[in-house]
Amino acid sequence: MSHTAHIPSHRKPRRSASKLALRAGVTGGVLSTLAVAGASGAANAAEPVTQTIELPTLTSDLASQVAESADATQQAAANYQLQAERDEAFAKAADQAKKDQLAAEKKAEAKKKAEAAAKAKAEREAAEAAASRSSERSTLSTASATAEAPAPASGSVGAVIGFLKAQLGDAYVMGGTGPNSWDCSGLTQAAFRQAGVDLPRTSQEQSTFGTPVSLSNIQVGDLLYWGGAGSAYHVGVYIGNGQYLDAANPSKGVVIQDLSGYPASGAVRVL
Incomplete structure (x- = not known):
């Protein structure tokens, strides 16, 4: 016995028989397992290995993805x-x-x-x-x-008649005041201007300018009008022998006409 054996802290614990038996059993079991595994491995090495791989079944997620892909393809088309x-x-x-x-x-x-x-x-x-x-x-x-008309050769009336005859054949244009186209009142206004008389511009105004005379007493140079005095729609100048000169219309222009064919409504003496 050691000289320190009587001291409890220096004693080695004794292993009990049960623990030893358990450890022996575990060790034996492990060795047996290794032996069996080795035998099995040798046997497997001698025979070919065959293995069957099963394809996974479609899950609900995979089916949904396939459906979405089909829808996308259809939409693209x-x-x-x-x-x-x-x-x-x-x-x-x-x-x-x-x-x-x-x-x-x-x-x-x-x-x-x-x-x-x-x-x-x-x-x-x-x-x-x-x-x-x-x-x-x-x-x-x-x-x-x-012509037999007794148109004067001189004087104020002669100037008016001379001017009017010089315009024979000119065109009729509404609003025309010469020198190559006229309307009825534009022509008479220009003619009497040769005698120093400033007639108004329109036929309505000219029909009341001067002294009214009856158609049975008209003289060369008198202003004739058609329509009412103050509302006349046409004017011309009497040149004698039952004739007058006027700017008639677009189809005739400036012409000499007979009063018998188109009698005037009235007359005024300007000169």
Whole structure:
């Protein structure tokens, strides 16, 4: 016995028989297991290994993803079809716009040609009318030179009548005051201005200017009017021998006419 054996803290604890038996059993079990595993591994090494792999079944999430993919594919196809329809509609619209533009250009060209033709016609007719008036003026001038009307050769009345005859064949234009186109009151106003008389501008005013005279006592140079005094619509100048000179209308121009064909309503003596 050790000289310190009597001290409790220096004694080695004794292992009990039960613990030793348990440890022996565990060790034996482990060795047995290793032996069995080794035998099994040798056996497995001698035989080929076969294994069956089962495909996983579709879960609800996977099925949902497949459905969404199909919907997306279908939507994409619909979008492509819609785009194709839009492209086709756009192409048709562009083609129609081109056709409409060509039609409008043809219409404009036709209108331009028609306007040019109308203008040429109007110019031709105007030239023919001017030539006709010139011829008529020559004829009337010749006729007035041989007329029996006792138009004075001098004096205020002579100046008025001379001016009027010089305008024979001029055109009638509403509002015209000369020198080559006149309306009725514009011509008489210009004629009496040659005698120093300033007539009003309109036929209504001229019909009340001067001294009223009866149609049975009219003299050369008297102003004739048609319509009521103060509301006359036409005027002319008496030149004798039952005739008067006036700017009649657009178809006649400045002419000499017979009172029997178009009797006046009244007369005033200005000179």
